[in-house]
Amino acid sequence: MTTLPQSTDKKLGLVIDLDTCVGCHACVIACKEWNTGGYGSALSDQQPYGAEPEGSFLNRIHTFEIVPEGGEVIDQSADSRVVHFPKSCLHCEDAPCVTVCPTGASYKRAEDGIVLVDEDKCMGCGLCAWSCAYGAREMDISAGIMKKCTLCVDRIYNETIPEVDRIPSCVRTCPAGARHFGDLGDPQSDVSILVAERGGFDLMPEQGNKPTNKYLPPRERKPLSDAVNTGFEAANSDNVGDATGFFGWIDKTLSKGSNNSKVGEE
Amino acid sequence: MHPAYSVIFFTTLTGAGYGLAALLGFGLADPTMLSAKLGYFLALGLITVGLLSSTLHLGNPKNAIRAFSQWRSSWLSREGVLAIVTFVPVTILAYTNIFMDMHIGWLGWVSAVLSMMTVYSTSMIYASIRTVNLWNTWLTSASYLLFSNAGGAVILTALLALFEGGSGDMPKIAIVALVVAWIAKWFWNKRQSEGYGGSTMATATGLGHLGKVRLLERPHAMENYLTREMGFRVARKHAAKLWNIAVLMGLLVPAVMLAIAFGLQGSTTAILLSVIAVITHMIGMLVERWLFFATAKHAVSLYYGDTALDVK
Numbered sequence: 040m041t042t043l044p045q046s047t048d049k050k051l052g053l054v055i056d057l058d059t060c061v062g063c064h065a066c067v068i069a070c071k072e073w074n075t076g077g078y079g080s081a082l083s084d085q086q087p088y089g090a091e092p093e094g095s096f097l098n099r100i101h102t103f104e105i106v107p108e109g110g111e112v113i114d115q116s117a118d119s120r121v122v123h124f125p126k127s128c129l130h131c132e133d134a135p136c137v138t139v140c141p142t143g144a145s146y147k148r149a150e151d152g153i154v155l156v157d158e159d160k161c162m163g164c165g166l167c168a169w170s171c172a173y174g175a176r177e178m179d180i181s182a183g184i185m186k187k188c189t190l191c192v193d194r195i196y197n198e199t200i201p202e203v204d205r206i207p208s209c210v211r212t213c214p215a216g217a218r219h220f221g222d223l224g225d226p227q228s229d230v231s232i233l234v235a236e237r238g239g240f241d242l243m244p245e246q247g248n249k250p251t252n253k254y255l256p257p258r259e260r261k262p263l264s265d266a267v268n269t270g271f272e273a274a275n276s277d278n279v280g281d282a283t284g285f286f287g288w289i290d291k292t293l294s295k296g297s298n299n300s301k302v303g304e305e
Numbered sequence: 306m307h308p309a310y311s312v313i314f315f316t317t318l319t320g321a322g323y324g325l326a327a328l329l330g331f332g333l334a335d336p337t338m339l340s341a342k343l344g345y346f347l348a349l350g351l352i353t354v355g356l357l358s359s360t361l362h363l364g365n366p367k368n369a370i371r372a373f374s375q376w377r378s379s380w381l382s383r384e385g386v387l388a389i390v391t392f393v394p395v396t397i398l399a400y401t402n403i404f405m406d407m408h409i410g411w412l413g414w415v416s417a418v419l420s421m422m423t424v425y426s427t428s429m430i431y432a433s434i435r436t437v438n439l440w441n442t443w444l445t446s447a448s449y450l451l452f453s454n455a456g457g458a459v460i461l462t463a464l465l466a467l468f469e470g471g472s473g474d475m476p477k478i479a480i481v482a483l484v485v486a487w488i489a490k491w492f493w494n495k496r497q498s499e500g501y502g503g504s505t506m507a508t509a510t511g512l513g514h515l516g517k518v519r520l521l522e523r524p525h526a527m528e529n530y531l532t533r534e535m536g537f538r539v540a541r542k543h544a545a546k547l548w549n550i551a552v553l554m555g556l557l558v559p560a561v562m563l564a565i566a567f568g569l570q571g572s573t574t575a576i577l578l579s580v581i582a583v584i585t586h587m588i589g590m591l592v593e594r595w596l597f598f599a600t601a602k603h604a605v606s607l608y609y610g611d612t613a614l615d616v617k
């Protein structure tokens with residue numbers, strides 16, 4: 040049924056921290072590993088060992104560089120930075136991918152808000168992928184069926200696996216703790232509090248999809264030029280007079296038998 | 306957007322077919338005439354071939370029958386349902402026209418209205434897609450409907466010229482229909498400059514407050530479904546050339562041919578020119594429909610750095 044539920048009991052989704060994501064793609068691989076053997080047909084690869092390998096993935100990491108006004112290249116302007124940007128289905132409240140589906144294959148669950156594709160009904164027309172602004176749906180080239188993030192619906196309620204594993208595969212895997220899973224409909228949930236505290240935001244709110252998943256902005260950073268007295272700077276300059284701690288100790292030790300040479304001077 | 310030939314043929318052929326069915330429904334050809342009979346035959350043929358062509362791009366056509374089920378929310382489903390419903394009056398009228406020399410006035414109106422509703426649903430499949438700003442306008446529906454009528458008028462003119470020894474006022478009607486349709490299309494095409502509407506790389510990433518956002522690395526080294534399907538975009542200079550070809554073939558040549566044919570009513574030259582008008586118009590429409598897809602930008606391109614997908 041491709042009309043959307045009026046409201047859902049829960050709003051399960053992900054909160055992704057753009058400050059801590061290191062762009063390792065571990066979540067991409069964990070997602071593929073779980074979902075190629077789980078819900079629905081496999082996530083096929085084309086020419087996996089050939090000249091132009093490609094395949095279906097439900098989660099992908101883009102990497103952006105952000106250059107403040109006046110800067111041309113990274114680092115020219117103090118606050119420029121690189122942001123790794125994981126992207127998967129945002130399980131939108133007003134999901135256009137559901138309403139456009141002619142077959143009833145795409146649907147949003149009234150109990151938890153998860154958006155799924157019933158593969159037995161999908162005819163592979165691709166219209167749902169057209170309607171998604173986020174590129175969250177990919178047609179599997181081998182199966183001719185639409186694939187998308189299931190929020191690991193076959194893990195999160197799965198009582199045959201240890202409780203600690205009953206979260207989406209990407210969240211379980213992330214080594215940086217950049218991915219969080221929970222009920223964004225409950226203002227008291229950990230994820231809702233995190234979103235409130237860190238100023239979590241929606242992607243392309245102007246598209247009117249009301250995404251459930253939220254993104255946490257990169258934290259404020261001190262400009263690099265403020266960082267003169269870090270160990271890194273000390274080790275690379277003559278100015279080690281007031282270096283303290285570990286670098287201070289190295290400096291003192293190395294300076295002992297030599298009066299005219301300091302670290303960093305060759 | 307990737308211009309799939311199956312969908313290009315689907316929209317152009319059904320467009321002309323429904324346009325012709327609508328004009329015949331309005332009673333623009335006497336049922337005793339051979340051109341009315343052949344007209345129905347042709348309309349049904351164009352619609353059927355077009356609809357069959359639309360199934361060619363499905364990844365899993367065995368579930369196509371389910372596409373009739375979600376008419377409450379989906380324009381693609383509505384289009385399917387209306388296409389089937391429209392077959393009923395058009396087929397009955399084809400029967401009465403061909404075998405009984407008879408037109409049923411009220412059923413003709415039903416047939417015409419349903420034909421236009423079907424074309425409208427086709428147009429809404431595209432016009433309702435918010436991610437493709439170029440399509441997301443009532444002008445998409447306006448141009449689909451007007452092109453459908455223009456195509457029908459050009460075909461009917463040729464049929465009348467071929468089999469009735471003259472097409473009366475039909476060439477004039479066809480020329481007006483062509484001009485009006487291309488005016489709507491011209492306004493539609495002007496919207497190219499609006500890009501993605503309100504969406505930018507800043508809103509796509511939510512990082513605009515930090516500075517200018519640029520793509521540093523794509524998520525995948527090779528192509529994927531998204532870059533092929535949504536990332537396709539014809540180079541601007543080719544688009545401009547093709548637009549000129551579409552206007553020339555779709556509007557100017559057929560309009561001039563029909564004007565001359567009108568002056569030379571009844572002559573062999575008039576017949577020949579009317580037929581050429583149909584052929585050139587259909588070629589122009591195929592180019593127009595190719596551009597409809599190939600010049601449309603999808604919001605997901607913003608995650609690929611916008612310009613990264615420009616050159617194809």
Ligand code: SF4
Pocket residue numbers: 127128129130131134135136137154170171172173174175176187248250
């Ligand atoms: S992110 Fe895309 S696929 Fe997921 S619910 Fe929203 S519109 Fe649908």
Ligand code: SF4
Pocket residue numbers: 139140141142143144145156160161162163164165166167168184185
């Ligand atoms: S590809 Fe499948 S899920 Fe998507 S709109 Fe078509 S039938 Fe529905």
Ligand code: SF4
Pocket residue numbers: 059060061062063064065066067100123125212213214215216217218
């Ligand atoms: S696993 Fe975590 S850190 Fe690595 S790319 Fe995914 S979200 Fe980022």
